[in-house]
Amino acid sequence: MNAPTLASAPANPSMHTSRAARTRLVLAAAVGNALEFYDFIVYAFFALTIGKLFFPVHDPVGQLLLAVASFGVGFFTRPVGGLLIGMYADRVGRKKAMLLTLGLMALGTAMIAVAPTYAQAGIAAPIILVIARLIQGFSAGGEVGASTTLLLEQAPANRRGLYASWQFSSQGLSALAGALTGVALTASLTTAQLESWGWRVPFFIGTAIVPVGWWLRRTMEEAPPQHVAAAPKAPKIPLFTVLREHGRAVLNGLGLTIGGTSAHFIIVFYLSIYGVKTLGLPSWTAMLSGCVSGAILFVVAPIGGYLSDRIGRNKLAQTTRILLMLAIWPAFALLNHSPNATTLLAVVTVLSIVHSLNVGPTGAMLGELFPRSVRATGAAIVYSIGVAIFGGFAQFFVTSLIVITKSVMAPAWYVIGCGVLSVIAVACMRERSQETLD
Template identity: 95%
Template sequence: MITPTMASDGASPATPATTSRAARTRLVLAAAVGNALEFYDFIVYAFFALTIGKLFFPVHDPVGQLLLAVASFGVGFFTRPVGGLLIGMYADRVGRKKAMLLTLGLMALGTAMIAVAPTYAQAGIAAPIILVIARLIQGFSAGGEVGASTTLLLEQAPANRRGLYASWQFSSQGLSALAGALTGVALTASLSTAQLESWGWRVPFFIGTAIVPVGWWLRHTMEEAPPQNVATAPKAPKIPLFAVLREHRRAVLNGLGLTIGGTSAHFIIVFYLSIYGVKTLGLPSWTAMLSGCVSGAILFVVAPIGGYLSDRIGRNKLAQTTRILLMLAIWPAFALLNQSPTAGTLLSVVTVLSIVHSLNVGPTGAMLGELFPRSVRATGAAIVYSIGVAIFGGFAQFFVTSLIVITKSVMAPAWYVIGCGVFSVVAVACMRERSKETLD
């Protein structure tokens, strides 16, 4: 049981006062680079799904090719919880830094495999098998990445800046989404269809692989300060999962509730709205990428503001207020889109919803980490985040499309966000405010 203690304005127990600003900057960059690579790959894979489907799946029906390409991408979500569990326990047992080096190496392997994978015409059935294996490796890595890196940011941050430091994990997702969208647009605009299918689609994955050495250097050379009282610091149990499920069930439920609301809104606002505008409202295809660029840029800029504000006014107050505002705004936003289906309306809706959503996710990283003690923090945070994202994010488009078919209502995406948001409202109401307490 952690005794609540008011935090001072100095360094946290895990952060010596002598830690330099340069070392902390490197820490943030090192923690963010792996998550950024994951979401960069997410965007470029989705952007070239049609091309990948044509090259890797021998189905004569174009729709069938697209479905198989999307399915090969989606399999990565199945290995997220497994990666979150195993890499989270590894981080608790041997350290956050070693776990982050492992996840970056696995991400590099998966991305490089896609970059050099032979097509079906070159290797037959081996081609889609290689593609699926690469996605499974990436999903496994991504599952453990967030728990290890967010935990490191939280533990190494100054006591009065934990929210700000942890928010860079989500901010990096916005920057990588923007970079991925711009890369896709640039290649599509500059290359012919034949060039894209021959070699152009591989370029973004080579770019992602080329970033890895920089990330590896940052992570290998960063400083991971130990707890202030090393002798009395609790050791990780042999199997951290058992300790999490046995001693921290309430924290797991609260963390899942928090993640469900955030990830459902994220996938609808950042990804699905652009598809909705093109497929359902009949808007031109360029609006999809522009919408993705807008939402990515806003997440990059505004999420740290949310983290900063959570350090000042409290995480629970900010998370609860912005969640309720988002739930109140999402239905009128979809209603406006259907009444006035223009590119201007879509971009306006994406802008407003992205600002509120980004403020909401700003404190989320710190809140998830603060739910668990240091000895099982990476395991607990990885489990709740990877499971929540795998189910309510990875299957968000499936759930929403099914709801539209069942209800015959184009407002189903709004109801999905509202329904998932209820879980977050309840979870935050059950969580203790920790922004002014010492972490451990």
């Protein structure tokens, strides 16, 4: 039997929601993801300072590695958070789950802001730092599943791609804000001031945003009561249902996430490091590159979501993924041939535009893979596992490939290899942009 189309769809619950309520919904859903990526950027920016203050290793390289490792541990708890908070969202509601993730993210960020240094508390200092990162990772794992599914379910039937795309757009805005905050502090404070108290300021700023996000989420409408009552009840353990009845959807979702995540971390984060560490470009180009890619993601991702509502998600996802795979190798070749700031910024700009168009429909595609009763669980598991492995370990994989192959083009091959998996996954997915959600 053919799936119902939008023309025959029942009234969408959001049709009864005011424009102001929809705006609040988008802001409430985006704020948690924005806080996560803001913290990601500022932590990376001050990794050298954090390593020096929290890890008593005399070797500066060892300090940096330990600081980066303490940040990376958050990726280990992402799948656990995705699983547990995703099931919680399906069982008790998206709104309660979103309040939980925001509270946990606030706790982790506040712990970093007030954490004593090694000189003040000894071994307790790095332990507190690692616990904070584990809490943040756990929260981030469940954030996307709960908030993206809420956006999807509350969006007008013909704008699901646009609404869900704001989840990824917020990542760009927060990356830009984090980069600008780091630049402003570095430019205005001395090294002694940064090490004494300046590095804490961005984390206090992140914590200060939480009350606004909490108010937005506390006062938003999850869905009209009649639609909640009519929705299928979530199974007792949603994970079992996802694995037993939606295994193909999980595999397709993982393939889709792998391609987007690998490209995101290489383009938004690794390219700037590559330019400085491998090509010898000045350090300011790294932060400017991050600002450019963040701004483009913020502006262009919603355009991708909008286009996916008009021309179809699969078509847009496949076209832009293939374009990115074709462009990534020449981009790295050009960078190595002309290693200067202009080339780096041009490459980042072009790749970021294509990548942002590609991730625009991703949120809707992941949510549309699963029925409402297990949607948050399925989307959270797929996204958190894909990001944890192919995003959190992207720099490790790429660096290892460079060492093994002795080729500076290894990052391009990494993106191409992951992109092939994504292309296969989308080819196996049914186009759902013109179907009813449930």
